[in-house]
Amino acid sequence: MIPPSRRRPRWSTLLLLAAIAAGAWSLAETGVGSASLLAGREGAAQMIGGLLPPDLDPELLSRLGPAALQTVQISIASLVIGAVIGLPLAMLIAGNTEAPRWLSGLARLVATAFRSVHELLWALIFVATVGLGPAAGVYAIGVHSAGVIAKLCSEQLEAVDPAPVEAMRITGGSRVTCALLGVMPQARANIASQLLYQWECNIRSSVVVGFVGGGGIGEALGIALRLFRYQELATLLCAVLLIVAAVDQVSRLIRARVGATTSTNAISGTRRRSLLTLGRRTS
């Protein structure tokens, strides 16, 4: 027979209750509920009515093409900047490349700073410094994605099989040799996949960043919204949907080609590591 439970409530139960309470409290305090939705119904109806039919004015359509192209250019340019800054940071941050501790600490700090400030905030900063236009958008997204790339790619680097790297080291390979010829090639496919995913994120960001003057289709969207030109807005929204969907498809196709391995590789990598790092290591 199971004795009647006289234990105190478990930690997990307490945590769950606390989470529910926090959720309910926050929803109530921010005014979420049927009242606010009801209050907004007229505005919503007006807006949806205003969206239709989408504006197919030839003048707008002729502006649409270049703006869409600029959005794609912003996403690619910011990916280039993000990769050029982010990949070296990732190499320094990853523990298995054995960069000097002060340097990897500094790289980690820089990456965290880049990543924790939102693209929109970066865009406001760059618009204020370099002025309105696509360049500000590229810098903003580039800096933020450099931070993201540094973090995600350093994790990919750390997940590689450590045995071949150690074999290089114990036969006299330098730190640079081990990093470039031992760690990097093993992570290459996964890093390529990571960069493509970042490209998808950048295209979405470039629309948002355009709102605050970062160029591209986002800028046109922001103007249409502020001037209450809802039919124009509808056309632009459709264009954004098409661009994002197209980029996702292209990225998926390329990723299938580079043949990135999934996380199973990473798991077996860490298991092996535990067998090999027994004992005092000198290098």
Add this chain to the structure above:
Amino acid sequence: MSTAKAAMRIELRDVHVTLADRPVLTTVSLSFREGEQVAVLGPSGAGKTTLLRVIVGAVVPQRGAVLLDGIDPHSSRAALTRLRRSIGCVRQRDDLVRGLTARTNILASVAYQWRPRDWGSVLLGNVPRRYRDRLAEIAQSYEIDEVLAAPVERLSGGQRQRVAVARAVFGNPRLLLADESTAGLDPVRAARALDDLQYGGATLIATTHDLRIAQRFPRVIALREGAVVFDGEFAGPADLRRIYGEAVGTEMQTAIGTESGTEPVA
């Protein structure tokens, strides 16, 4: 270019290693002459791999001294690196870098010699001019010509093993370490892999748990629970008790005695 530089001489004096509070090597004193070929025999956990790791300086003994060519590898970082560069290493897992071709894996063993131009050349998938003859020679003797351009993950296990040996000997090492490099190979391929290791007069130390492999070497060192229990030429069943201890050794001796052949079974 195939002539090896003078082989390495190694001396271990009263080496004691404890890993995770467990003694792995206890007062091991051994010396290896230049060009000597030695098998280190013992069951798993006997300390064979640790012995090799002590020699390459990857494990620092708590007590005792290691001297390679009379030099303490831990005297300076430069000394350690210089000694390591004259060591070739083959382990049971081939340790090749996935994502690189067989050729680049082999060339990477001498990356410390590269000039910036060589880096560019190798990263673009080419072979620097001064390595071409050497690579052709090695590829021919290990029969890997056809797989040089292939990424290593596409090769068969046997091909990978040969590429790993080719990589280990490419830079004319003065010491070759083989850690269970024949484990998992059938007897014919194991014999072939051993022959591959007899390279250019370098000192060779090969660990194995298989007596049939070990007895092909002129000198066998047997380790049991971190201590050297046998050191010399394997002369026959009479040595089994020293290598494996009274109980197991006697059992094996009896087993061999009842068989018609003289081939000891490990």
